[in-house]
Amino acid sequence: MDVARINSFIKMADRLTQLQDTVNQQAEHFCNAIGVIQQTSYPSKFANFDRTGSQTPTSNQPQEDYAQLFAQLIARCAKDIDTLIESLPNEDSSIELQNSSLKRLEIENQETALQLEVVVQKGELLLEKIQSALENIAQAQLDMQTTHKSSFH
Numbered sequence: 001m002d003v004a005r006i007n008s009f010i011k012m013a014d015r016l017t018q019l020q021d022t023v024n025q026q027a028e029h030f031c032n033a034i035g036v037i038q039q040t041s042y043p044s045k046f047a048n049f050d051r052t053g054s055q056t057p058t059s060n061q062p063q064e065d066y067a068q069l070f071a072q073l074i075a076r077c078a079k080d081i082d083t084l085i086e087s088l089p090n091e092d093s094s095i096e097l098q099n100s101s102l103k104r105l106e107i108e109n110q111e112t113a114l115q116l117e118v119v120v121q122k123g124e125l126l127l128e129k130i131q132s133a134l135e136n137i138a139q140a141q142l143d144m145q146t147t148h149k150s151s152f153h
Helices: 003-040 066-087 091-152
Strands: none
Touching: 003 066
């Protein structure tokens, strides 16, 4: 695998991670918005239903424009999600990239196989030379031993 292809996978994985994080952030915005709505809303009256007991206490805290705040957060997050989705490669180019990468890898594989064959041939020749040298050394040792034994007898 070449470095550019690895970097491409890393960048895509980073974008997918960013997309996942942004979707999670959007979910948090929705949950927080619902929580604030529950905290700040007033109970509704239903016809033909008389509620007795404790009433929801009124808050003395100043009311901020939560609707506007969460609308901005949710809209900004939605734009970020769209941008991240657009930055991902589309299906057609992915298939084309895969095919071209496979062809390039096949060519590299064939070239490497040829190089391996050359190295193996050189290795076999070197092995034959080493074996021949070892045979010569062994024969020379035998000759020396026989010469040495015959000179003492």
